[in-house]
Amino acid sequence: MIEPPSATPQSRGPAEHSVREQIVAAAEEHFSHYGYEKTTVSDLAKSIGFSKAYIYKFFDSKQTIGEAICAKVLNAMVEAVEEAVVSASTPTDKFRRIFKVLVETGSGLFFNDRKLYDIAAHSAGEGWPSARAYGEHIRQMLLEIIREGRESGEFERKTPLDETVSSIFLVMQPYVNPLLLQYNLDLVEEGPAQLSNLVLRSLAP
Secondary structure, X not given: OOOOOOOOOOEOOOOOOHHHHHHHHHHHHHHHHHOOOOOOHHHHHHHHOOOHHHHOOOEOOHHHHHHHHHHHHHHHHHHHXXXXXXXXXXXXXXXXXXXXXXXXXXXXXXXXXXXXXXXXXXXHHHOOHHHHHHHHHHHHHHHHHHHHHXXXXXXXXXXXXXXXXXXXXXXHHHHHOHHHHOOOHHHOOOHHHHHHHHHHHHHOO
């Protein structure tokens, strides 16, 4: 299994301090109810009985708190994909599953916890480290699947590997990028399957 790239935001104070976890938990609750933009560090401080200055001992800004939550959300999506892919028997099946599960987890978050989804979308739009790490992790998973398919003779070998992976990643963007997925929800049933079939046909030897 691939180790996810590190996307832990820089924080002040001991990283594993229980207070830091308490702040993140309070922020997640506030963001879930009121949204990232409408929540201030003062709101978080008030909700857990801390001063704003004390919170800044652990986090540089509201964004670093949002980063911690966003990383948690995106890592959960990656873990769901890894769990689905690990039991697949062929590279073709692995590719279908990675696409299917990413769409399912992303759209599920959108409909079940829109405020937290908005944090993930915001992070993608702003290029937060957590979003970049998420994208790189998906690319790395794709690379390993394509490489495995080539070694087994299941996929073509003429196109440079990096070019193949980059092209497939671009095709997947409307459904795996949280910022773009919200504009493609009407096609989450048939779109990913159609694109998967198209990509797999292009990969045939």
